[in-house]
Amino acid sequence: MSFAGVGNAAAAMFGVNIITDLMTKFENKQATKQDIIQLTLKLSQLNFKMDELIEIRKKNENGSISGFKSY
Numbered sequence: 001m002s003f004a005g006v007g008n009a010a011a012a013m014f015g016v017n018i019i020t021d022l023m024t025k026f027e028n029k030q031a032t033k034q035d036i037i038q039l040t041l042k043l044s045q046l047n048f049k050m051d052e053l054i055e056i057r058k059k060n061e062n063g064s065i066s067g068f069k070s071y
Helices: 003-023 033-056
Strands: none
Touching: none
16 A cells, blocks of 8 residues: 555545535535524424414313314
8 A cells, every 4th residue: 555545545535525515405415513403493483482372372261272163
């Protein structure tokens, strides 16, 4: 194993990685830690809004939630 062979292999691997990165669509790239953090933040905000909407709904005199039929 020579230094020239190792250098050629490293250069080829570097070139393949660059070409792969350029050809991969943005939607298909791996998520980073920051992407996961932003997603969990958005989901927690959505969950909070859903909880608010559920609390806003009024109950009828018979105890059922308005907008839904209870038999």
